Amino acid sequence: MIFGNLKVARLAYRLYFRRATFMTRILCAWRLLKNRLFGIRAPISVMIGVTYRCQCGCVYCGMNLYQVDAEVELSTEEIKTVIEQARELGVVEITLFGGEPLLRDDLDEIVAFASSASMLPSIDTNGLLLTPERVESLMNARLSAVKVSMDSPEAGEHDRMRGVAGCFDQAVSGIRCCVERGLPCVISTYASRENIRSGDLRRVIELGKSLGVDAVRIIDTTLSGCLLAEKHKKLSPEDRRELASMLEPGLVFLENLASARALTHPVCSAVARRYIYVSPNGDVQPCCFVPLSAGNVREDPLNTILARLWNSPVMSYDPGRCLMNNHKFRGHYLPRIEAADSLPVALEE
Ligand SMILES: C[S@@+](CC[C@H](N)C(=O)[O-])C[C@H]1O[C@@H](n2cnc3c(N)ncnc32)[C@H](O)[C@@H]1O
Ligand code: SF4
Numbered sequence: 094m095i096f097g098n099l100k101v102a103r104l105a106y107r108l109y110f111r112r113a114t115f116m117t118r119i120l121c122a123w124r125l126l127k128n129r130l131f132g133i134r135a136p137i138s139v140m141i142g143v144t145y146r147c148q149c150g151c152v153y154c155g156m157n158l159y160q161v162d163a164e165v166e167l168s169t170e171e172i173k174t175v176i177e178q179a180r181e182l183g184v185v186e187i188t189l190f191g192g193e194p195l196l197r198d199d200l201d202e203i204v205a206f207a208s209s210a211s212m213l214p215s216i217d218t219n220g221l222l223l224t225p226e227r228v229e230s231l232m233n234a235r236l237s238a239v240k241v242s243m244d245s246p247e248a249g250e251h252d253r254m255r256g257v258a259g260c261f262d263q264a265v266s267g268i269r270c271c272v273e274r275g276l277p278c279v280i281s282t283y284a285s286r287e288n289i290r291s292g293d294l295r296r297v298i299e300l301g302k303s304l305g306v307d308a309v310r311i312i313d314t315t316l317s318g319c320l321l322a323e324k325h326k327k328l329s330p331e332d333r334r335e336l337a338s339m340l341e342p343g344l345v346f347l348e349n350l351a352s353a354r355a356l357t358h359p360v361c362s363a364v365a366r367r368y369i370y371v372s373p374n375g376d377v378q379p380c381c382f383v384p385l386s387a388g389n390v391r392e393d394p395l396n397t398i399l400a401r402l403w404n405s406p407v408m409s410y411d412p413g414r415c416l417m418n419n420h421k422f423r424g425h426y427l428p429r430i431e432a433a434d435s436l437p438v439a440l441e442e
């Protein structure tokens with residue numbers, strides 16, 4: 094266990110701090126310490142959805158509930174304000190998310206702003222635009238890490254699932270470029286009944302190792318977006334045991350659960366108050382896959398909305414379960430979510 098935790102700590106260092114300046118490391122450590130010393134409750138991480146736009150149409154995408162409208166996306170300046178407000182709360186990590194974040198032309202500027210504000214910025218990408226030039230410019234902006242999605246070890250199957258020919262090859266060449274240039278790189282994949290049982294998930298892990306990535310992150314099938322009504326897609330206890338056997342401390346981990354105890358002690362980062370999500374339109378949600386909004390950063394500052402969210406009944410659900418996969422949560426919120434004309438819906442009516 095001790096060795097496992099050391100490996101996890103080494104991975105956390107590589108992904109978050111390796112590319113940060115000395116001053117950013119000190120200031121991040123100070124923000125975390127200050128909140129602990131003074132008993133201030135704040136998230137460690139804020140995920141900012143910079144756009145809902147995307148070139149892919151993944152068959153399982155948990156984000157396709159939302160209406161794509163580039164006209165109402167937060168502007169560069171509005172995103173910078175969110176980052177500043179997050180820093181004032183004591184947040185250290187900023188994840189730039191989508192849709193596909195590389196579709197935003199101002200992404201480098203946002204990354205540079207976050208890193209110069211002593212935050213640790215990372216991105217999640219489908220890899221289609223992860224060209225050597227983009228890797229270079231993101232590194233110049235001092236990106237901490239990149240997570241590239243990989244759904245299958247086979248090019249044809251990956252492209253089928255993503256709905257874009259050539260997606261696999263682009264993602265692989267983007268990963269190779271990050272590895273060669275020394276930009277910390279993680280393969281992001283999701284665990285499904287199909288890919289656990291077919292052995293494809295294991296093969297994605299092997300592919301990641303052969304490409305030399307820093308880690309492989311596995312996300313549990315989340316019943317949101319395309320999968321909102323697909324209850325039968327939840328992993329069975331046997332699938333979970335098989336999944337557990339694939340985890341390797343410091344190398345293969347379950348989302349947000351980079352500890353060796355991930356499967357026996359799972360934690361929903363939203364309910365555990367470790368992170369919040371700001372949507373491309375400014376809505377503040379418990380998580381990108383949970384279509385409930387506690388308010389909008391265009392109307393209220395982040396700390397006011399955070400207090401509203403964290404004092405709401407949503408935070409009283411079992412932190413050991415994904416909200417969207419929890420039948421109690423679904424029983425309470427799904428009728429309203431399914432009946433809504435547009436999402437997210439207000440947290441409480
Ligand atoms: C929503 S995408 C956003 C970033 C980018 N478009 C991409 O595909 O990497 C981030 C990650 O969430 C995963 N994901 C999407 N929908 C999911 C779902 N319903 N369950 C589990 N993981 C999901 C994707 O595989 C991807 O690795
Ligand atoms: S998973 Fe990512 S790439 Fe696929 S449709 Fe969703 S946002 Fe786009």
Ligand code: SF4
Pocket residue numbers: 315360361362363364379380381382383414415416417
């Ligand atoms: S609701 Fe919790 S467990 Fe589910 S995807 Fe969001 S943060 Fe992860």
